[in-house]
Amino acid sequence: MGSAASKPARKLAKTAPAWAGARTSNPAAQVPPRATIPQASETKNDKNEAIEQDSKDPHLLANLSKLGAVQVDHHMQTFKPAAAQVQHLFQTRLRSEDQARSARPPHNHLVAVSLMDLLEERKFAHTRKEIDGLAEKYDIDPDKLERLARHVNSVSVSPDSVNRWVSDDGTERTTMLASWKEPDIRENKPLLTAR
Numbered sequence: 001m002g003s004a005a006s007k008p009a010r011k012l013a014k015t016a017p018a019w020a021g022a023r024t025s026n027p028a029a030q031v032p033p034r035a036t037i038p039q040a041s042e043t044k045n046d047k048n049e050a051i052e053q054d055s056k057d058p059h060l061l062a063n064l065s066k067l068g069a070v071q072v073d074h075h076m077q078t079f080k081p082a083a084a085q086v087q088h089l090f091q092t093r094l095r096s097e098d099q100a101r102s103a104r105p106p107h108n109h110l111v112a113v114s115l116m117d118l119l120e121e122r123k124f125a126h127t128r129k130e131i132d133g134l135a136e137k138y139d140i141d142p143d144k145l146e147r148l149a150r151h152v153n154s155v156s157v158s159p160d161s162v163n164r165w166v167s168d169d170g171t172e173r174t175t176m177l178a179s180w181k182e183p184d185i186r187e188n189k190p191l192l193t194a195r
Contacts (some may be wrong), residue, residue: 117147123153123182131145155178
């Protein structure tokens, strides 16, 4: 650690060892010239000169003037350290795993498969009473189910929109149009008309 100037210089032997150059006929011709190591003050001066040269660059100055002064937002919100976010994530996952392990999930909590089943069954309900029965079966409040069903639904495909064709490379392609299907609730509608 530290700068190179604070470390002791490596000391080399004044004379070559006896085994050096034993295989060569002229050992002096084989030795490369020593490179001079620049002093710390020389490298500092070189850096200063390079910085000075950069500051005189007209393209750099033009780009800096285009950017303008730095705008600091003084109304920044405080941020939570990453450790607190990770801790919250672990706690949430632990709670979720505990709920998944339990024999009965907590009220108004469903796993994805159960939610998909509930929404699919809801599509085929014909009365409000059937929807309330589904909510009770899946242990969810009926009003929460209705609020959820405004934004989330299971996939429905319009049978008239299915198109199949074989592309030029021989693969069969299928496209279809997804649709949003609501339950057909028949409240207070008689099934048969009286004569």
